[in-house]
Amino acid sequence: MCRDRARAYAEARPHRLPDATQVADRYHLWKNLCEAVKECVAQHRTCLTAPAEDTSTDNPAAVKAGPAADDVPEEPVEGMRAIKRRERHAAVHALYDKSVQIEVIVKTLRLDRKAAATRTPPRPRRHPLAPAPAATARSTLREHLI
Structure with missing residues (x-):
């Protein structure tokens, strides 16, 4: 029996289909995994400590090749x-x-x-034979207003 995360299916399965095997689809498997990892990380966040800075030159991977991450403001990466x-x-x-x-x-x-x-705003349409719009007080004074 393939079901989503609805509780009603889980509760009905033992009564209607006692021998059926429950199977989750790929989407819900990933969703459940992501939620579980998110909860686990949130619970154990206090266990994480800042990495100790290794200043020895024996380990080339430990030598930083630029400014510290705290000094550089993070900019969103644009694809x-x-x-x-x-x-x-x-x-x-x-x-x-x-x-x-x-x-x-x-x-x-x-x-x-x-x-x-x-990507363009609509242009106002005017019939080619229609007379030009009459000048308004604003249009005649536009040069003086700007």
Whole structure:
């Protein structure tokens, strides 16, 4: 009998299937293992001590090759996927800010149209034969406000 972590299955098995063998799927095995390791580490955290610093030059592995770990602030490590996504985003916006059409951006950067469109804000659409919007008080005074 393959079951998940529900208690109802565990309680019903001896009554309905007394000879059945319980089997867990891979996901729940890993989940149970991770939770058990997390609890074990949390319980024994006080048992851990700081490593003694070996200053002898006889052991080359003990010689530190840089500043101490406490001196360097930790920065989050960013993967290649995130780096490429940021570069693509910047490239799309660089072209978009120059009023390049989405179709040209797609061909230039070899992107899917949906991928390029999700990285750009929607442009307001105006019919080509529609008259230009009338000047407002704000638009006429914009030079003086900036």
